[in-house]
Amino acid sequence: MIKALTSILQSYAAILFAEHSAVGFLFLATTFFYPNTAMAGLLGGTIGLLTVRALKFPDLKQQLYIYNGILVGLYLGSAYQLDIYLIGLIILGGILSVFFTAAIAATLWRLDQLPALSLPFLIVALITGFAAKGYESLSQYHSLVPVSFLSETLDRFFIAMGSILFIPHPIAGFILFLGLFFASRYMAFLAVTGFFVGITIFTALAGTGDSGMIWWNGFNFILTAIALGGVFVVPGIESFLLAMVGSGIAALITAATQTALLVYGLPVMVIPFLLTTLTLLMALRKRTVLSPPYLLLERPGLPDVNFESARLLRARTGAVESIPICSPFLGQWEIYQGFNGKHTHRPPWQHALDFYITDNDRSFKSTGAIREDYYCFGLPVIAPAYSQVVSLRNDLPDNTPGEVDTRNNWGNYVLLRLVSGMYVLLAHLRQGSILVLEGAWVQVGDQIASCGNSGRSPQPHLHLQVQASATLGSATLPFHLVNIISYAQEEREGKFYLALCPEEKIKIAPALPHPKLSNLLHLPIGRTFNYNVSVNGEPYQERELRVEVSLTGQFRLIDNKKASAAFHETYGLLAFYDRQGPRDSFLDLWLLALGLTPLTEDANQWQDAPSARLLPLCVWQRLLIATRYPLGTGLESRYRRHWDEEARLWRQEGTHLLCPLPTLTWQMQTTVDLSPDLGVTRLEGVFGKNCIEAVLRATGTLPDHGIPAVTQPVEGNATSPSIIRTNTSITNNQACK
Numbered sequence: 001m002i003k004a005l006t007s008i009l010q011s012y013a014a015i016l017f018a019e020h021s022a023v024g025f026l027f028l029a030t031t032f033f034y035p036n037t038a039m040a041g042l043l044g045g046t047i048g049l050l051t052v053r054a055l056k057f058p059d060l061k062q063q064l065y066i067y068n069g070i071l072v073g074l075y076l077g078s079a080y081q082l083d084i085y086l087i088g089l090i091i092l093g094g095i096l097s098v099f100f101t102a103a104i105a106a107t108l109w110r111l112d113q114l115p116a117l118s119l120p121f122l123i124v125a126l127i128t129g130f131a132a133k134g135y136e137s138l139s140q141y142h143s144l145v146p147v148s149f150l151s152e153t154l155d156r157f158f159i160a161m162g163s164i165l166f167i168p169h170p171i172a173g174f175i176l177f178l179g180l181f182f183a184s185r186y187m188a189f190l191a192v193t194g195f196f197v198g199i200t201i202f203t204a205l206a207g208t209g210d211s212g213m214i215w216w217n218g219f220n221f222i223l224t225a226i227a228l229g230g231v232f233v234v235p236g237i238e239s240f241l242l243a244m245v246g247s248g249i250a251a252l253i254t255a256a257t258q259t260a261l262l263v264y265g266l267p268v269m270v271i272p273f274l275l276t277t278l279t280l281l282m283a284l285r286k287r288t289v290l291s292p293p294y295l296l297l298e299r300p301g302l303p304d305v306n307f308e309s310a311r312l313l314r315a316r317t318g319a320v321e322s323i324p325i326c327s328p329f330l331g332q333w334e335i336y337q338g339f340n341g342k343h344t345h346r347p348p349w350q351h352a353l354d355f356y357i358t359d360n361d362r363s364f365k366s367t368g369a370i371r372e373d374y375y376c377f378g379l380p381v382i383a384p385a386y387s388q389v390v391s392l393r394n395d396l397p398d399n400t401p402g403e404v405d406t407r408n409n410w411g412n413y414v415l416l417r418l419v420s421g422m423y424v425l426l427a428h429l430r431q432g433s434i435l436v437l438e439g440a441w442v443q444v445g446d447q448i449a450s451c452g453n454s455g456r457s458p459q460p461h462l463h464l465q466v467q468a469s470a471t472l473g474s475a476t477l478p479f480h481l482v483n484i485i486s487y488a489q490e491e492r493e494g495k496f497y498l499a500l501c502p503e504e505k506i507k508i509a510p511a512l513p514h515p516k517l518s519n520l521l522h523l524p525i526g527r528t529f530n531y532n533v534s535v536n537g538e539p540y541q542e543r544e545l546r547v548e549v550s551l552t553g554q555f556r557l558i559d560n561k562k563a564s565a566a567f568h569e570t571y572g573l574l575a576f577y578d579r580q581g582p583r584d585s586f587l588d589l590w591l592l593a594l595g596l597t598p599l600t601e602d603a604n605q606w607q608d609a610p611s612a613r614l615l616p617l618c619v620w621q622r623l624l625i626a627t628r629y630p631l632g633t634g635l636e637s638r639y640r641r642h643w644d645e646e647a648r649l650w651r652q653e654g655t656h657l658l659c660p661l662p663t664l665t666w667q668m669q670t671t672v673d674l675s676p677d678l679g680v681t682r683l684e685g686v687f688g689k690n691c692i693e694a695v696l697r698a699t700g701t702l703p704d705h706g707i708p709a710v711t712q713p714v715e716g717n718a719t720s721p722s723i724i725r726t727n728t729s730i731t732n733n734q735a736c737k
Contacts, residue, residue, distance in 0.1 A: 008045050011066035015118075016164060016176070016223075017231045018183035019302065026179040031165050033172040034143045037077040040090055041165070044073020047094030057102060064116060065101045069094040071121040075269070076128060078166035081139040089135070093128045100124055112285045113297045114278055115232065118270050125269060149174065157195050160218030185630050186235060186303040187226050193240075194225020194247040202251040206258075217254050220272040221247040227277045230303025231296075233284075234310040235631055238292035242280065250276040290321045307631040308611055312577055315609035315634055316596065318499040323422055323466050323479040325384040326444050327510035329451075332487065333376065334358050336461050338504045344456065348475035352465035353502070363459060364401075371398055371453050377460040378433075381426055381449045383442040387416035390423065390470050394434040398453040401460075410463070410472055411455020414448055422477065423470055427463040428455050444571070483511040483572050485602045496603035498573065498596065511600040513572040516676040517650070518599045521574050523547045523557065523567065526702040529680070530711070531694040533586050543586050543694070546702060554578075563587045572599050579611065585692050588614040589685040592637070593654055593670040604641060609634035612658050615668055616687050621660075628660050649681070650674040678714055 009024030016027070031038035048069025052062055072093040080086050100120035108114040132138055149155050149170035158173030165176065181188040198221025229235065229243030253272040261268055284295055296306055317324060337343055337354040345352045356363050357375035364373040371377050392414045399405060412429040414436065430452030442448060453460040467474040480501045485494035487507040494509070502508050527547045532540040544560045558564040563581035567574065574597045579588075592615075596608040612625055612633050625633070641652040654670040668687040675681045683694045700711035 004049060007049055007062055007066060008042075011045055011048075011063045011070060013179075013183070014063045014067045015071065016180055016183070017187065017226055017300075017302070018180065020183060023179045023183050026182075027165060027176060030162075030172045030175045030179075031074065031167055033162075033167050033169050034078065036082050036141050037074055037143070037166055040077020040082050040086065041070050041074035043087065043090050044076075044094045044097075045070035047073075047091050048098055051095050051098040055098070057098065064105060065098045068097040068101050068118060068121040068124070071118060072097050072124050072128065074166040075121075075125045076132065077141065078143065079129075079141060080132060081141045083137075083139065085135060085137045089128055089132060089138075093124050096127070097121060097124045108278075112282050114281055114285075115297065115300065117227075117274060117277065119274055119278075122270050122274060143168070156199070156218065157192065160195055160222060161191070164219045164223065184230075184302045184304050185626070186230055186307075189630075190225040190229040190240075190243055190303075191222045194229070194243055195221045197221065197244050198224075198247040198251040198254075201248045202255055205252060206255040217258060217268045217272070220250045220254060220268070220270065220276075223270070223273045224250040224276050227273075228280060230306060232277075232281060232300045233306075234292070234294040234296060235303045235307045236292055239294075242293050246276050246280055249280075294320060304631055309578065311632070311634055312609065312611070316498050316575070317482070318480050318501070319478065321478055322499075322501070323418075323420070323477060324482045324499060325418075325424060325464075325466065325479055327481055327484060327508070328381055328384040328426055328462060328464055329355060330380060330382065330510065330512075332357070332507050332509040333462075334507045335502050335504045336363075339501065341504070349465065349473075351476035351478050352463065354461050354463050356459070356461040358507075368401060368459075371401060371460060374401070374453075374460040376451045376462065377453065378430060379451050380447045381414075381429060381451055381462060383416065383444055383446045383448050384424060384426075384464070385416065385418055386443055387418050387424060387441070389436050389438050389440045389442065389448075390415045390417045391438060392434055392436070394429075394432060396431060396454040398431050398460075399455075399457060401453070402458055404456045404458055405454065406456055408454070409456040411457060412449070412452060413455075413472075415470060415472075416442070417470070423467050423474075425463070425465050425467060425472075427465075428452055428457040428461060430454070481508070483598070483600075485509045485511050485600065493604040494602050496598045496600070496606035498575075498598075498606075509602070511572045511598055511603060513599045514601040517601060517674070518572075520674055520676055520679045521569075521594075521597060521599060523555070523569055523574075525549050525555070528700045528702060528711075529696065530698040530700070531586070531683075532697050533692065533694045535585065535692050536690060540695075542697070545587070545590070557587075557590070559584060559587045561587075565591055573597070574599060579614070585616050585685075586694060588616065589670065589683055589692055589694065590680075592635075592656055592668065592685065593652065593672040593683050594680070595637075596639075597652070601643075606639050608637045608639070610637055610656070611635070615656070615658065615666065616685075616690055616692070621666070624660050633658070647673070649676070681714070 006021055009021040012027040013020055013024035031041055045066050048066040052065045057065060073090050076086060076090055097120050100123055101116060104120050105116040108116055155170040158170040159168050161173030161176045162169050177188060180191060195218060199218060224246045225243040228246040229239050233239040250272040253275050254268055257271055258268045333355040335353060336356045337345055339345060340350045363375060366373045393412050396408055396412050410427040412431060413425060413427040414434060416424040430450040431454060433450035436442060436448045451460060451462045465476045466479040467476050480499045482499055484497045484500045486497055486500060486502060487494050496511055525547055529545040531543050533543045534540045546558055548558055549555050554566050556564045556566050561582060561584045563584035565576045566578040567576045576591050576595045579591060592610060595610045598606060612635055636657040637654055639652060639654045641650055644651050652672045652674060656668040658666045668685060671684045672680060673682040681696045685692050696714050698711050698713045
C-alpha cells in the first residue's frame with residue numbers, strides 16, 4: 001500500500017519533472033481546489049498503476065505510465081461531472097494510456113532516444129474527448145471562477161501554472177509554483193521566463209487573446225522552457241537561450257493550432273509543448289559535433305542535478321569537446337612538441353603531441369649519431385584506446401638522425417578507429433615493428449609497434465593525433481590523455497591528472513595501478529564496512545556502508561541512512577559521483593576524503609572539485625550557498641598521499657576550499673588511513689570547530705542465495721574513536737574535543 005501511494009505521489013511530481021514524493025503530495029492536494037477534477041485525476045492514476053502492476057510493465061517507467069493516466073483523469077474531470085458514466089470513461093482512458101505509453105515510449109526511444117513525455121495522454125485525451133461529446137449522459141462540470149489573487153500579470157502566470165494540472169486558479173498555481181521552487185529553483189526560474197517570453201510572442205502574433213488562452217494554453221510555454229532549459233539539456237547559457245527560443249516556437253504553434261481545435265470544441269492542450277520539445281531535441285540529436293547545448297536524453301533529471309554532474313565531469317575530464325585517450329607508451333616520456341608546436345603542429349594539424357625520452361636534457365647517449373643511441377628508439381608503442389586497426393604501413397626505413405623523409409611525412413604508422421567514430425594516428429614507427437593487422441581490434445595496453453624514426457622525423461620520437469576521418473593528413477581534433485602522472489621541471493614528486501593535455505618540456509607517465517592499493521579500495525557487490533563514528537567527540541555510533549548495484553547496472557555505495565553515491569572503479573582509479581539521499585556527514589566525509597582516488601603508488605598529489613554540498617554546513621551557510629550558487633558549485637580540493645613506514649599504511653590528506661564571498665573562505669581538512677591489509681581503517685574530517693571521525697570496526701559481505709552473510713572484525717583496530725592521533729595538528733585535536 002505504501003509503495004503504491006509513493007508511486008502515485010511521485011507520478012504527480014513527475015508531471016512537472018520533479019521527483020520528490022512530498023512535491024507530489026503538494027501537487028495532489030492542490031488539485032482539490034476543484035474536487036471533481038481532483039478525484040477524476042486520482043482515479044486515472046490509480047487505474048494506470050493497477051494496469052501497470054497487472055500487466056507487469058517495467059518498474060523503471062512506472063511514473064511515466066501513471067502520470068499519463070493522471071492527466072487523462074484530470075482532463076476529463078475538468079470538463080465533466082464525475083458520475084458512473086465518467087468513471088467508466090476514465091477507467092478505459094487510464095488503461096488505454098498505459099498501452100499507448102508502452103508503445104510510444106519504445107518507438108521514440110528506438111527512433112532517436114526521445115522521451116515520450118505526455119504524448120500518450122494527448123492521444124488518449126483526443127480520443128476520449130471526441131467520444132465524450134457523443135455521450136448525452138455526461139454532464140458538464142462548471143469549475144469556480146478564478147479570483148483576483150495578486151496583479152493581473154502574475155495572476156495570468158499562476159493560472160497558467162495551475163492549468164498544467166487542469167486547475168486554472170491563481171492560488172492553486174501559486175502553490176504549484178512553490179512546489180516547483182522547492183524541487184528546483186532553476187526550474188522555477190525557467191517557468192517564469194519561459195511563460196513571459198511565450199506570452200509576449202503570442203500576443204504579438206494573435207493579439208491580446210482572452211482568458212481561455214491564458215488558462216489552457218499558457219502552460220505550454222512553461223513546460224517547454226523547463227524541458228529544454230535544464231531537464232533534457234545541461235543547464236547553461238546555451239540551453240537557456242534554447243529554452244527561450246522553444247517558448248517562442250511554442251507560442252507560434254499555439255497561435256496556429258488553437259483556432260482549428262476550437263472548431264471541435266477542444267483546447268490546444270499540450271500540442272505546442274510536445275511539437276516544440278520533441279522537434280528541437282530530435283534536431284539537436286542530428287549534430288555531428290560535441291558542442292553546447294549538451295543533450296541528456298539517456299538520463300534526464302532535475303537541472304540542479306544535471307548541472308552538478310556536468311560540472312564535476314568537466315572538472316575531472318576537461319572540455320567535453322576534447323577526446324579522452326590513454327598514454328601510448330609505458331614509463332616516463334617527455335613532450336617533444338605539444339599543441340600548436342612551432343615545428344610541424346600548425347593548423348590544421350595543431351592538435352598533436354610528439355613524445356621522446358630525455359636524461360639530463362639529452363635524448364640520446366654516446367654521440368647520438370645512430371638511431372640506437374636514442375633512449376626511445378625501439379621501445380614499445382601500446383594501444384591508447386579500445387579500437388580497430390583501419391590502416392597501417394610498415395615498410396619504410398628509419399632515418400639516420402638529422403635526416404627526414406618529406407615524401408612520406410607520417411612514416412610507418414597505425415591508424416585506429418575509436419568506437420566513437422574518431423581516429424587515432426600513431427606515426428614515425430620503427431620499420432617492421434608493427435604487430436597488428438588491418439581489421440584487428442586492440443585493447444588498451446596492447447603492444448602494437450615500436451617507436452622509430454621513419455617519415456618526417458629528425459630524431460626518434462612518437463607522434464600522436466586524433467582526427468575525424470581515415471584519410472592521412474586530415475585535420476586534427478582536440479584530445480587529452482587520461483590517468484597521467486605529470487612531472488614538472490625540477491620536481492621529483494609526480495602529480496596525478498585524470499585528464500591532461502601536457503605542454504612541452506613536461507615529463508609524463510601512465511598511472512599504472514598498484515596491486516595493494518587497488519585491492520584495498522576494491523568495492524565488489526555485497527561488500528560491507530562497519531565503522532564506529534563520533535561527531536565532535538560524542539559517544540560513537542555504529543554505521544554501515546554497503547556496495548549494491550542498481551537495476552541500470554550502476555554501482556553504488558549506500559549507508560544505513562539510505563544516503564548513497566555512485567562510483568566507477570576503473571583502470572587505476574576510484575571515482576565517486578551522483579550523491580543522492582538525505583544529508584549524512586559520515587558518507588559525505590567518505591566522499592570528500594576518497595571521492596577521487598588514483599590507485600597508483602606514483603600519485604603523490606592531485607586535485608578534484610567535489611560538490612560544495614558535501615561540506616557540513618549550518619543553515620545560514622547553506623542559505624548563502626543556495627543564494628550565491630543557485631545550481632550548485634564545487635570545492636577546490638587538493639590531495640596529498642604518502643607512505644607512513646612506521647604505521648605501515650598510506651595516509652591520504654585533503655584540503656577542501658570554498659570562497660562563497662571575496663572576503664570569506666571555508667576550509668575543511670580530511671585524513672584517511674589506507675591499510676594494505678585492512679582497507680580504509682580511519683577517516684577524519686575537521687571543519688571549523690566541527691570534527692567527525694570514523695574507525696573501521698569490521699568488514700563483511702551481504703548474504704545471497706547460497707552465500708551466508710560474513711562479518712570479519714578488524715583485529716588490532718580501535719573499537720571506539722581515538723581522537724588524538726599522531727601526525728594530526730593541534731588545531732584538529734582541539735576541534736575534535
